[in-house]
Amino acid sequence: MAKLLNSFLKISGFYILVGAIVRIILLFLPITNNSFPEISDYFKIFLLGIVNDLCVSIISFVFFWLYLIFLSDRKFKSPWGSIILIIMLCLLGYLMFFHTIFDDYGKLVSKLLIAFLIIKVISFALLLFFPVIRKSWRYSMYCIIFFLYVYFIIFIAVSEFLFWNEFGVRYNFIAVDYLIYTNEVIGNILESYPVIPMFSVLVLISIIITIFYVKKSKKYFNEFSGFKTKLISSLIYLGLIIGSIYLLKYNQEQENSENEFVNELQSNGLFRFYNAFMDSSLNYDKFYAKIPEKKAIQIIEHEYGMFKDGEIIKDTLPEIKKNVVLVTIESMSSSFLNHFGNKKNLTPNLDKLANDGIFFSNLYATGNRTVRGLEALTLCIPPSPGESLVKRKNTNNLFSTGYLFNKKGYTVQFFYGGYSYFDNMKTFFKGNGYQVIDRNSLAPNEITFANIWGVCDEDIFNKAIKVFDENKKKRKPFFGHIMTVSNHRPFTYPEGKIGNPENEKTREGGIIYTDYAIGGFINEARKHSWFSNTVFIFVADHCASSAGKEDIPLEGYRIPAIIYSPGFIQPEKITKLVSQIDLMPTVLGKLHFSYTSFFYGQDIFSSKYIPRAPIATYQKLGYLKKDIVIVLSPKQKIEQYNFIQNKLEKNKHIDKNILEEAIANYQTISHLIENNSLKIKK
Incomplete structure (x- = not known):
């Protein structure tokens, strides 16, 4: 004792x-x-x-x-001592010579367990055979x-x-x-x-x-x-x-x-x-404020023109089967661009693309992680409490941008410079009709630089261009979704490419290099025959940081987005409120695609578009409309903030209409997810 x-x-x-x-x-x-x-x-x-x-x-x-x-000393007495030692040896042999669940996500955990068991076996054996020590x-x-x-x-x-x-x-x-x-x-x-x-x-x-x-x-x-x-x-x-x-x-x-x-x-x-x-996911009905299901559906049908049966998108013009390349940029906050007031000239290539394409100056990410951004751009839905759908189980065969492009006869591919088992990306994208091309797909001579997160952005862009050339030979349009990795700690990149020495390992260095790689990608793409028939989208997955005093600091969610296609897309600056989930439906609108939509995201050029932006952490669910932010939290907590001069000020008076819209968005999407209703109906 x-x-x-x-x-x-x-x-x-x-x-x-x-x-x-x-x-x-x-x-x-x-x-x-x-x-x-x-x-x-x-x-x-x-x-x-x-x-x-x-x-x-x-x-x-x-x-x-x-x-x-x-x-x-009792456990060392015969025969228990020998029996215990044999059991420990058998367990050690199993861990050392057979594949276990611990091997699936790297060898470190398995090695630690083996090391621990070796120590226990040696310790027990010494105490068993040498009582004096x-x-x-x-x-x-x-x-x-x-x-x-x-x-x-x-x-x-x-x-x-x-x-x-x-x-x-x-x-x-x-x-x-x-x-x-x-x-x-x-x-x-x-x-x-x-x-x-x-x-x-x-x-x-x-x-x-x-x-x-x-x-x-x-x-x-x-x-x-x-x-x-x-x-x-x-x-x-x-x-x-x-x-x-x-x-x-x-x-x-x-x-x-x-x-x-x-x-x-x-x-x-x-x-x-x-x-x-x-708690990788939270049950909405159990933790969050609700409204009657019938009313929630009515609000969604009014806001998006759809719910269970989908919204019929019927364009009067012929469909344009252009190639589409979506580049999701790691941790690219809007504050890094000159267009948002940055004076350091960190992103000259993105700033030039912004001048030459449709530039969104008031677009918000749905979350603060890469998988949340991938979810928003692929499924075009508001975030749900807990983890992104990219990381959850049973999320194959969902209604997605990849599904639509597949249905339109496109070759659909996802490019990632790292190993795509990370964040469950391989399972998610492969299960939703994408061909996954990751670090494993690159030959040794295709890798010029890599760190722990993957090959540098130049390498994955070069790989994508080679694959796009092969796609062109098949005479099918293609949709390529590229996820960059270089603008991530430890911020290492090929030496001699930009002004910052490699060993500085700074955020600014990562930004400058990623922008440099994007510029090189576009310049190289211009030399290929498919360039003139391609729409490029550049958008951040999330901001570099979303921490702040408020539950959901808005400036930690504002991200740059650009649609670029010389000769097809006319330069334009969009200042109205846009969500990350609206970006791909807007591109589909530019291509005049007709389809039955189950997206919450909307074509912002549609006369029916209602500006709003769902933004969330893992538990806090925000809804931005006009200058009001509604925040829904567990235990049915409701808060309202007014967005005044780029600052959030708490308001005790809740706007009932915007509150009900916020609840309707999150309540219905959570129900659709729980009931597997986002899956494609065969």
């Missing part, structure tokens, strides 16, 4: 101390660009934060508890486990700092992705930060702290508690775990500040990570 209590107090105290230090540091980071004048804000951040950290420390102590509670061995293992706890606590603190510095939030779905896609993410970290020096310092600090805490703990291994004592202490600990779970849930309800940074800071990062891992 003594060693359990002593170990728990040391670990929990250290975890709470580190948590408080992290909150103080995060408060003063540049991305947390707001002051907290209310005393109650500090109270919630630190007092509730300490309670949250204590609860998480109680729950996470379970691994240490399991080690300590099973310390005994048991006391010193157990004390050594105790020190190692204590060190791992200390190191993990410090590692999580540093990771939260880095994550907050990039996204302005605690762990969320992005962090879950980072855990699953270990190859890309760990590679990204290795290329972005001085990892070896940084973690060497962490190891050294952890060793010093461990020595300080465990130097007087050897006495706890002179004898072991009996079964009754272990049972009582275990029951007490189990009660503490249950209480901690309920208290964490209760404190989660107190995250109700109007300042999102306050809510984030008072929370615990590991608990946020757990919630994100468990």
